Structures are given as structure tokens and as C-alpha cells.
Amino acid sequence: MSMSQVLEENRVLDEAGQAVALDSLWGQGPLVLALVRHFG
């Protein structure tokens, strides 16, 4: 799966538990996507 596909097909949840499309999170510049181990 290409990075573009990953961004198009995946969603994450905001603080209210609402689903947000990953590809909606950035615009014209680069995106630094950091996945942390956990919230602890």
C-alpha cells in the first residue's frame, strides 16, 4: 500500500471521538505524522 493510499483510506478520532480523514489534515506543505507508542 502506497503512502497516498494509507492517507486516503485511514481515519483517526479527534478528542470528541469524531472520525477525521487523514488526508484532510494538511494542505500545501509537508506533513510530519508522528505515531506515538501510547498516551501514557
Next chain:
Amino acid sequence: MQLHCMEDELEELGARLVVVGNGSPSFIAGFREKSGFTGALYSDPSRVLYRSLQLERGLRSSINGRSMARAVSAFRSGHRQSQVQGDAFQQGGVFVITSKGESTLEYRSQFAGDHPTTSEIRRAVVEAAALSNKGQSYDRT
């Protein structure tokens, strides 16, 4: 490495930092308070994104000699591990992606405490910004 400490620098380079955890979204507020991070913060409790990006998960990557050494080093620096809110066996990663969806950095942590350096991230962002701007210039002609 505390990536959110680079937030201002990343913004100056034209990049946006998005942090994703894997606990319940209800943990986000507490994470903000503890870390001081005010930027974009989301959760992937099902870890579908983690699997899509092929991030490591397992006991061996979480508890081994290297992760213990990093834990001791972090402890000596004053960092304290609080209660885990998410999957304790899941590893993280950092990805720098151009506006076209191409990656200039794909860093998958191999063990707890394994992170890219700030210079690796900075270099990847500069490259991604150049590629993104290149595309925009082309689109305008």
C-alpha cells in the same frame, strides 16, 4: 526526543505536525496537559493506521536490552513513565510526507525509546517542502 519541541521550527519550514496515539480519544486531554503539546492530536484506538504503516508491535520490541537502556537514560534525565494509556506493546514511528503524498522519511521505531534524530526530521522536512513547492510551481504554469 520530544517531537513537539520542534513544532515551531516545523511550522517555520511550512510543515504541519500531527500526532496520533492509540488509546481512547478520552486520553487526549490528559496527554495534552502532561506533555504541553497544543497542536493537532488524534487517536487510532483500533490501530488500523499503525498496521497500515507496518509499525512494530510485540513483547520483544517493547522489553529488550536497548529499550531498557533508553528507559534508564530517560529516568536519569528526569522523565517518568506514567500509567500506559493505549497498547503497551505497540511501537511508534515518524513519517514526513509531501503535499503529493510521497514520503521523505519513514521511521519505524524498533524498540521503546527508538526515535529519529531532530536533524533527520529537519532534513526530511526541507526535502519534502522543496518537493511540495516544486509541484505548486509546476501547477501554476
